[in-house]
Amino acid sequence: MDLQDPIFLAHRGGKLRTSTTVPLDSREDLSVAYTPGVARVCEAIAADESLARTHTWRSNLVAVVTDGTAVLGLGDIGPAASLPVMEGKAALFRQFADVDAVPICLDTKDPDEIVAAVAAIAPSFGGINLEDIAAPRCFDIEDRLKALLDIPVFHDDQHGTAVVVLAALTNALRLQDRRAADLTVTVVGAGAAGVAITKILTEAGVGDVVVCDSTGIIHEGRGRFNSVKARLAAATNREGRRGDVTEALRGADVLVGVSGGTIPESALEGMADDAIVFALANPTPEVAPETALKHAAIVATGRSDYPNQINNVLAFPGIFRGALDAGAAEITEAMKLAAAQAIADIAADDLAADRIVPSPLDPRVAPAVAAAVKAAA
DSSP states (O other): OOTTSHHHHHHTTOSOOOOOSSOOSSHHHHHHHSTTHHHHHHHHHHHOGGGHHHHSGGGGEEEEEEOSSSBTTTBSOOHHHHHHHHHHHHHHHHHHHOOEEEEEEOSOOOHHHHHHHHHHHGGGOSEEEEOSOOTTHHHHHHHHHHHHOSSOEEEHHHHHHHHHHHHHHHHHHHHHTOOGGGOEEEEEOOSHHHHHHHHHHHHTTOSEEEEEETTEEOOTTSSOOOHHHHHHHHHSOTTOOOSSHHHHHTTOSEEEEOSSSOOOHHHHTTSOTTEEEEEOOSSSOSSOHHHHTTTEEEEEESOTTSSSBOOGGGTHHHHHHHHHHHTOSSOOHHHHHHHHHHHHHHHGGGOBTTBSSOOTTOTTHHHHHHHHHHHHO
């Protein structure tokens, strides 16, 4: 490796630092910000804990928590190696939504220990962003923390991805003058993102969803499942399809790939006319966009060097901004649906097959999402 490479130089020393919001230039400043003045605020919070939301940075502070087991396209690289990604996530919170965020990389893979650690630090934070925790334990960890804590807990790999997928699909259907209820969607990948995408598409009224994992189509009677896949089997695949991804795509209107695998071009040949393909694996999509465009009218990826980038940064900063501003205790399905609609509406005035979502750098996105989430709270 070349530590003088511009990438390494940009990361040298990390990408974050803290700064003060009050002056510390005189003895009087010190007496107000620290002792003795700070003691009065501590006593007030001890008497009324709700004051911690208004008289500390807790009301604007999110913990970005990982165990380093499912980092980007890198997999289980451990907590230390995941820190640059968590720093980057925290930087995005600050840049796009004026939310402070602190990376927390935990040196454990044990769900009980992760839940205990996050619950123990929760009094310092206004929200918990779970990040890059492998499935299926990510579902259990999120569910348990949501039950324990009175602040928003949000696994972005699941829900951020799902929100942006729904926004992109909403605009693709606007372009094609189609209804969600008439669609058959095939989701390839039954990990964190695939499960959440399936759930939000169902909530949004999609006609049917067929989910594939590495073994093939998920259906009742296929064999032993974990509890998450058992719920998928019961709630999807109304026709009872069986077989591989080629069978799953036969007649499908939409493909959403979140698998990290490869889908053969021959499987796309069986899709319906005017198909929509979201090949979201990074850095290598399940099917090359150039190949997908031979068989689909609209194609999106997770990459910034192709049109229609489905990127979580369109969702999570504004979702947390809105939830924090509302003083919400949780992020509900209604809030996620509102966020998706807000993202879709930003791009609605300039729709085209290669412009179904706004740019991640569009300054309108986070405020619009925040306002929609706050209203839905």
